[in-house]
Amino acid sequence: MGGMEALLLPFRWIYRALVWFANSPRTLITSYLLMIVVAGVIYGEVEQRSPADAVWWAVVTASTVGYGDISPTSWAGRTLAALLISTMVLLVIPLITAHFASRLIVDDDAFEHEEQEQLKADVRRMRALLEELAARQGIELPPLPPTRPVTGPGSAAPPWERSGRSGRRRPRR
Numbered sequence: 001m002g003g004m005e006a007l008l009l010p011f012r013w014i015y016r017a018l019v020w021f022a023n024s025p026r027t028l029i030t031s032y033l034l035m036i037v038v039a040g041v042i043y044g045e046v047e048q049r050s051p052a053d054a055v056w057w058a059v060v061t062a063s064t065v066g067y068g069d070i071s072p073t074s075w076a077g078r079t080l081a082a083l084l085i086s087t088m089v090l091l092v093i094p095l096i097t098a099h100f101a102s103r104l105i106v107d108d109d110a111f112e113h114e115e116q117e118q119l120k121a122d123v124r125r126m127r128a129l130l131e132e133l134a135a136r137q138g139i140e141l142p143p144l145p146p147t148r149p150v151t152g153p154g155s156a157a158p159p160w161e162r163s164g165r166s167g168r169r170r171p172r173r
Contacts, residue, residue: 022095032092036062039084046076062088 021027036058044054049070057070061081072078111119134141 018095022099025096025099028092028096028099032062032088032096035084035087035092039080042080043072043077046074046080047072058084061085064089 021031036055039062040051040055040058043049043057044051047054049057053070057072060067060070061084064085072081131141
């Protein structure tokens with residue numbers, strides 16, 4: 001493994017973990033609830049609050065509503081609030097939103113994997129028939145363009161080699 005690959009390895013692990021995390025609604029909701037409870041317990045200990053007040057503070061803070069009825073007074077409580085807000089706003093809430101949005105937005109015209117495989121088989125058969133017909137007629141077919149490996153989402157390429165784009169690629173000019 002090269003030096004650059006070794007440096008990128010933790011980011012690949014993080015990427016894979018995020019993909020797994022984002023595609024599991026049960027894990028997302030469980031982690032959300034777990035973060036609320038853990039932050040509430042820690043807050044209650046740091047700020048000397050009742051468990052009910054502490055969990056209420058965690059819910060209000062995590063949702064970024066911030067009513068102001070309960071707020072941290074110590075630096076430990078403020079640091080906890082900053083971590084909870086940052087994690088929720090930058091990671092958990094966007095992942096939950098993206099997951100449910102992806103379930104709502106479905107392209108009914110998209111081909112299923114089996115349909116794509118059938119189309120590829122049909123094209124191969126048509127190419128074979130065309131070559132056979134051309135050979136009978138004495139016509140030379142132009143060579144096929146060189147194939148490039150597919151690197152888009154859903155390809156067999158590793159995630160760090162994928163383009164991240166889906167759909168058709170624009171022709172290069």
